[in-house]
Amino acid sequence: MSALRIVQMERGWLSKESITEVAEYLRIPEIAAMEVATFYNMYDLSPVGKYKITVCTNISCMLRDADVIVDHLQEKLGIGFNEVSADGKFCLKEGECMGCCGGAPLLHINNAHMHEFLTPEKVDEILKELP
Structure with a gap:
């Protein structure tokens, strides 16, 4: 691995x-x-953007509005799951349970940086911080 x-x-x-x-x-x-x-969904078998954003869509996250986060990201980035933005900066992936259900909804950036307790506003802040 x-x-x-x-x-x-x-x-x-x-x-x-x-x-x-x-x-x-x-x-x-x-x-x-x-x-x-x-x-394992941590491996990418096709090219991804500079920032791979993986949103957990399992039960705990969905019960805490992960679908709202997914919709917001898709609208904001102009891409769906498994797509790369036209500028090559972002890729959006659907993720399996990330083992932090108490912080739902959550996402990973590049399989390394986890962000918990997401709201659309918090997602906007996270995206602004990416160079």
Whole structure:
């Protein structure tokens, strides 16, 4: 998993060729590396924007208005899930449970920065802080 993460950080996403290279380097069957890359939603199998915004849409977040956050982001960024903005700056992803249900609704930016207790206004502040 770490090797896939490193390659993704270096290249921005995991192409089939990248996954094959990781498998060869680790001396494991290519299918084993592919299974990991396709199972976990932290891996991107297509190009993403500079900022990948992943919104949790599981039950706890949805009960606390994650759908409002999703609608706001889609309108604000002009993209839907799995799309990249025309300027290449943003990509919007739907995420599985992020293990912080008490802070719902929440999102991750680039699988690293978590933001909790979201409102449309807080989302606007977060977006303004991104260079």
